[in-house]
Amino acid sequence: MLFKQVYDHIMTRIERGDWNVHDKLPSIRLLALELGINRLTVFKAYQLLKQNGKAYVKEKSGYYVSPENSLPNLYERDVNESIESSAVHLNSKLSDIHRVTAAYQFSQALIDPNLLPNLFLSEYVKKVFDIYPKLMGTYSTPQGDEELRDVLCQYIIRHYRVHLNTSEELITTGAQQAIDLLSRIFIRPMDAILVERPTYSAAIDVFRGQGARLIPVDFSPEGYDLDMVELLMKQHRPRFFYMNPTFHNPTGYTLPITQRKQLVELAERYRCLLIEDDAFHDMYFDERPPQPLFTYDTEGWVVYLRSFSKYVAPGLRICAVFGRKSVIEPLITAKSLADNGTPLVTQKIFVHYFQSERMQQHLEKLRIALQIRRDIMEEELALAPIDWKWITPKGGLNIWLQLPDTVPARTLLNESFRQSISFVPGQICDPLDEMQSWIRLSYSFVNEEQIRAGVQQLAEIAQRIKER
Amino acid sequence: MLFKQVYDHIMTRIERGDWNVHDKLPSIRLLALELGINRLTVFKAYQLLKQNGKAYVKEKSGYYVSPENSLPNLYERDVNESIESSAVHLNSKLSDIHRVTAAYQFSQALIDPNLLPNLFLSEYVKKVFDIYPKLMGTYSTPQGDEELRDVLCQYIIRHYRVHLNTSEELITTGAQQAIDLLSRIFIRPMDAILVERPTYSAAIDVFRGQGARLIPVDFSPEGYDLDMVELLMKQHRPRFFYMNPTFHNPTGYTLPITQRKQLVELAERYRCLLIEDDAFHDMYFDERPPQPLFTYDTEGWVVYLRSFSKYVAPGLRICAVFGRKSVIEPLITAKSLADNGTPLVTQKIFVHYFQSERMQQHLEKLRIALQIRRDIMEEELALAPIDWKWITPKGGLNIWLQLPDTVPARTLLNESFRQSISFVPGQICDPLDEMQSWIRLSYSFVNEEQIRAGVQQLAEIAQRIKER
Numbered sequence: 001m002l003f004k005q006v007y008d009h010i011m012t013r014i015e016r017g018d019w020n021v022h023d024k025l026p027s028i029r030l031l032a033l034e035l036g037i038n039r040l041t042v043f044k045a046y047q048l049l050k051q052n053g054k055a056y057v058k059e060k061s062g063y064y065v066s067p068e069n070s071l072p073n074l075y076e077r078d079v080n081e082s083i084e085s086s087a088v089h090l091n092s093k094l095s096d097i098h099r100v101t102a103a104y105q106f107s108q109a110l111i112d113p114n115l116l117p118n119l120f121l122s123e124y125v126k127k128v129f130d131i132y133p134k135l136m137g138t139y140s141t142p143q144g145d146e147e148l149r150d151v152l153c154q155y156i157i158r159h160y161r162v163h164l165n166t167s168e169e170l171i172t173t174g175a176q177q178a179i180d181l182l183s184r185i186f187i188r189p190m191d192a193i194l195v196e197r198p199t200y201s202a203a204i205d206v207f208r209g210q211g212a213r214l215i216p217v218d219f220s221p222e223g224y225d226l227d228m229v230e231l232l233m234k235q236h237r238p239r240f241f242y243m244n245p246t247f248h249n250p251t252g253y254t255l256p257i258t259q260r261k262q263l264v265e266l267a268e269r270y271r272c273l274l275i276e277d278d279a280f281h282d283m284y285f286d287e288r289p290p291q292p293l294f295t296y297d298t299e300g301w302v303v304y305l306r307s308f309s310k311y312v313a314p315g316l317r318i319c320a321v322f323g324r325k326s327v328i329e330p331l332i333t334a335k336s337l338a339d340n341g342t343p344l345v346t347q348k349i350f351v352h353y354f355q356s357e358r359m360q361q362h363l364e365k366l367r368i369a370l371q372i373r374r375d376i377m378e379e380e381l382a383l384a385p386i387d388w389k390w391i392t393p394k395g396g397l398n399i400w401l402q403l404p405d406t407v408p409a410r411t412l413l414n415e416s417f418r419q420s421i422s423f424v425p426g427q428i429c430d431p432l433d434e435m436q437s438w439i440r441l442s443y444s445f446v447n448e449e450q451i452r453a454g455v456q457q458l459a460e461i462a463q464r465i466k467e468r
Numbered sequence: 469m470l471f472k473q474v475y476d477h478i479m480t481r482i483e484r485g486d487w488n489v490h491d492k493l494p495s496i497r498l499l500a501l502e503l504g505i506n507r508l509t510v511f512k513a514y515q516l517l518k519q520n521g522k523a524y525v526k527e528k529s530g531y532y533v534s535p536e537n538s539l540p541n542l543y544e545r546d547v548n549e550s551i552e553s554s555a556v557h558l559n560s561k562l563s564d565i566h567r568v569t570a571a572y573q574f575s576q577a578l579i580d581p582n583l584l585p586n587l588f589l590s591e592y593v594k595k596v597f598d599i600y601p602k603l604m605g606t607y608s609t610p611q612g613d614e615e616l617r618d619v620l621c622q623y624i625i626r627h628y629r630v631h632l633n634t635s636e637e638l639i640t641t642g643a644q645q646a647i648d649l650l651s652r653i654f655i656r657p658m659d660a661i662l663v664e665r666p667t668y669s670a671a672i673d674v675f676r677g678q679g680a681r682l683i684p685v686d687f688s689p690e691g692y693d694l695d696m697v698e699l700l701m702k703q704h705r706p707r708f709f710y711m712n713p714t715f716h717n718p719t720g721y722t723l724p725i726t727q728r729k730q731l732v733e734l735a736e737r738y739r740c741l742l743i744e745d746d747a748f749h750d751m752y753f754d755e756r757p758p759q760p761l762f763t764y765d766t767e768g769w770v771v772y773l774r775s776f777s778k779y780v781a782p783g784l785r786i787c788a789v790f791g792r793k794s795v796i797e798p799l800i801t802a803k804s805l806a807d808n809g810t811p812l813v814t815q816k817i818f819v820h821y822f823q824s825e826r827m828q829q830h831l832e833k834l835r836i837a838l839q840i841r842r843d844i845m846e847e848e849l850a851l852a853p854i855d856w857k858w859i860t861p862k863g864g865l866n867i868w869l870q871l872p873d874t875v876p877a878r879t880l881l882n883e884s885f886r887q888s889i890s891f892v893p894g895q896i897c898d899p900l901d902e903m904q905s906w907i908r909l910s911y912s913f914v915n916e917e918q919i920r921a922g923v924q925q926l927a928e929i930a931q932r933i934k935e936r
Binding site (some may be wrong): 003004005006008009012013016017018034035036090091092095099110111113114115116118119121122125126129130133134135136137138139140141142172173174176177180184185188189190191202205206209213235236237271313314315316317330333334336337338339340341342343344345346349 | 471472473474476477480481484485486502503504558559560563567578579581582583584586587589590593594597598601602603604605606607608609610640641642644645648652653656657658659660670673674677681703704705739781782783784785798801802804805806807808809810811812813814817
């Protein structure tokens with residue numbers, strides 16, 4: 001028990017109104033008893049409170065809450081506000097944006113449901129329930145359905161010729177949950193972690209929620225500056241490097257094969273886990289991307305998140321995490337505490353569909369459809385009289401667009417929301433909270449007519465802002 | 469930034485091997501720079517390291533790692549072990565027990581899949597996919613499907629005549645996730661919370677994982693000692709009281725109606741949230757249980773967890789959390805960071821089935837089947853020549869059995885595992901880690917023959933232990 005924690009504890013209780021201004025704080029003896037700690041520790045905490053002007057002393061009486069300490073409207077707040085104020089503050093900036101309804105949803109990096117083989121899928125589900133009549137009555141294990149793990153494990157082995165078995169795999173409800181569980185077992189407050197700059201906004205929110213210090217690694221079309229990565233690993237001893245090296249979200253960049261091998265070596269040398277989020281691997285347009293970093297790893301320093309359901313059946317939310325047992329075992333425990341296991345129904349539906357021939361045909365068609373949408377978006381962007389810049393993505397779901405200085409992203413977003421257009425401002429993808437002249441436009445969720453009309457409107461809005 | 473946190477941070481890095489024995493620690497200037505904090509703070513942390521014998525000083529050189537500090541086999545550990553050792557340690561004692569395969573599963577408080585209307589359910593699923601052909605292609609919002617929230621909200625309003633709307637509701641993947649998310653937004657390290665003694669083992673693990681101090685409230689067949697509860701609320705100012713007042717797990721006890729009203733008043737007075745976990749409400753045998761505490765709450769101090777899928781379709785894992793917006797709003801954010809929303813597929817299947825007439829008929833039958841299983845278990849327990857004691861549960865899935873002193877639960881569990889019988893030892897349900905003469909036997913997962921044979925075998929094992 002440590003006096004600084006006791007100090008924080010008392011401050012929290014003052015803030016939530018357990019003790020008001022000029023209230024007497026519990027005696028040192030009593031608080032020591034209550035917290036089950038040494039009196040000296042409490043004494044030190046009270047001294048610090050005094051020193052910081054949070055409490056004052058009345059001779060022979062005790063410690064009292066100082067007036068400057070409390071918020072002016074503490075008394076006025078009603079009960080519900082005070083419940084809220086006592087909750088730990090978490091942010092989810094991306095989901096705040098997604099809550100805005102928009103006719104032109106360029107903010108959603110999801111596949112348009114019209115591009116999915118819905119009817120076939122429904123037929124498939126019916127078959128699955130014929131095969132497993134008791135499916136609805138059965139729980140999954142926290143680690144995930146054995147059959148599903150086996151099929152996905154074999155898939156990875158077949159494609160990449162790695163050694164792997166089903167005990168080195170965990171099924172999660174989407175990649176988001178995998179990121180969250182990994183944070184919970186690896187991040188302690190103040191721990192350094194490396195993240196790409198820019199990166200997936202919701203991952204930033206998760207890592208911050210766990211109290212991590214985020215160290216940015218710039219991601220350019222050529223990859224990372226590996227000397228810089230080494231320096232950062234040496235200097236900060238990060239717990240892990242969270243990366244999305246293939247058709248990266250939001251930029252669309254792909255890390256070159258040479259850097260992949262070198263990074264795995266750096267990870268080993270500096271004992272820094274690489275968390276490789278590979279959600280867009282199969283969404284390539286011209287050629288297949290390089291092999292995952294995971295496949296170069298022999299020492300167990302890469303954890304591989306492969307979200308399979310995004311482009312197959314997003315409603316199912318199936319992600320597989322592959323890693324050494326030393327990583328997977330604590331993850332299973334975290335998963336069992338978090339939700340006791342992903343629903344078996346969705347796992348069984350997925351595993352049967354995933355193995356069907358139809359699924360491969362669907363993927364082929366989907367890639368073409370997405371490529372067409374990307375082309376249309378690029379065409380409209382190029383036609384617009386705005387000097388915005390981007391690099392053609394060779395896969396994935398997004399275009400990362402640099403706005404001219406005359407068009408601030410924040411202004412553009414506000415005006416766009418009003419005209420029912422949504423996109424993701426670059427700032428929320430930046431661990432440094434800058435990148436105010438970048439935006440992410442997803443071409444995957446809206447159809448071809450909507451892309452044309454939406455980008456044209458966006459250009460008009462940008463033009464108006466420029467001319468102000 | 470606080471020097472005690474810096475101290476912990478350095479200790480963690482020493483433990484994980486960033487610096488070995490007699491290695492020089494970074495200079496104060498450098499570490500202050502790295503962590504972005506004041507040099508004085510680092511200086512204080514180094515002083516404490518010295519004071520605690522974790523570091524020593526070389527004149528005009530700096531701080532070095534002391535030898536007594538490192539584990540003797542730190543060098544010998546292989547890479548994977550060191551990854552594991554760097555993970556935050558979480559426990560999930562209940563899921564450890566469930567991993568043991570057993571012919572007589574008295575440890576699983578789940579409904580036997582044979583008691584569920586599986587065929588009907590499967591037919592139902594097919595209909596749902598006809599209604600929503602694009603179901604597989606669609607994400608849910610983090611808060612949960614609007615239609616499902618509306619149906620469950622109306623159900624609560626109809627049954628209990630409370631004011632409620634769908635914005636005061638969140639859908640989670642089972643009650644386990646609701647407990648976990650609530651812990652994450654309300655518990656900071658060292659915060660006191662009240663829990664029943666005994667209580668749900670996995671809840672203890674979640675709360676401990678968040679760093680809570682667990683204050684036990686004894687639960688007897690007459691309820692709680694409310695004077696004691698008031699004293700504990702006054703003294704410890706707990707963040708919340710996690711309770712399972714209806715057919716309580718593991719005891720089967722139900723909190724009397726008079727105590728329910730008084731508790732809600734206490735909650736208001738001491739600003740202590742009540743988290744009412746009501747997973748077994750519909751599993752009554754003779755008469756309906758009293759109304760949930762939630763229905764007596766007008767000020768927003770009760771959060772109500774109603775797990776609906778347990779006895780309907782456990783494979784779906786659907787729980788609803790009801791509470792004021794001030795609680796639900798931060799919960800939605802936590803949910804969106806945790807997994808971006810429960811799969812839509814399971815929500816849609818559930819909502820349609822839940823509204824069917826068939827569902828009510830099923831519930832009626834299920835209650836009778838469970839009552840018969842309880843009766844059989846009691847009959848066999850009574851026939852055994854062991855002086856064990858229990859109170860007949862009037863609902864729920866478990867019997868809470870007190871063993872004679874001559875039969876320690878730990879010994880009984882070990883011997884039982886060997887004979888393919890599993891149950892939950894009382895100790896893991898006790899926040900004080902005692903209750904070594906109690907065990908929880910679930911009668912819901914095993915069929916009638918298995919109950920007879922299993923309890924008979926259990927009695928024989930107990931008899932042998934007694935005679936030793």
